[in-house]
Amino acid sequence: MRIPPALGWSVLALVFLDELLVMAALAVWGAWAGAWWLAVVAALAGVLVWFLFASPKARFGGPVVRPAAKVLVIGSAVSGLFVAGYDGWAWALLVFSLVVNAVALHRDIRDLAAAHDGSAR
Secondary structure (H helix, E strand, O other): OOOHHHHHHHHHHHHHHHHHHHHHHHHHHHHOOHHHHHHHHHHHHHHHHHHHHHHOOOOOOOOHHHHHHHHHHHHHHHHHHHHOOOHHHHHHHHHHHHHHHHOOHHHHHHHHHHHHHHOOO
16 A cells, blocks of 8 residues: 655654654653753763764664664653653553554565665665
8 A cells, every 4th residue: 555755754753853853752751750950861872872873864773773772762751740640641652652663664664764864764
């Protein structure tokens, strides 16, 4: 089944929203665990790991490293929300992350992203 490009771009926008929500969840955990500076450090650590290992143009990404980094960062964010007492938000982020990233694995959506960023997949 072919996915229309507009739907593919919508899914990719939701993937980006998911990444922003994950970084915000890391900041929530940091604020709960200590202070504003820990919130900033937690979010920046998530961004750095994502940038280096999980993003489409990650310097150290690969077929094994990229998914492992995504699981690490998303898992940390979800765990942080659970620890901070935001169980409902943790479940919502977990389900949203799983669904949107699973849908983004569809060949048409991967090809759309690869054609846009110039990488071969």
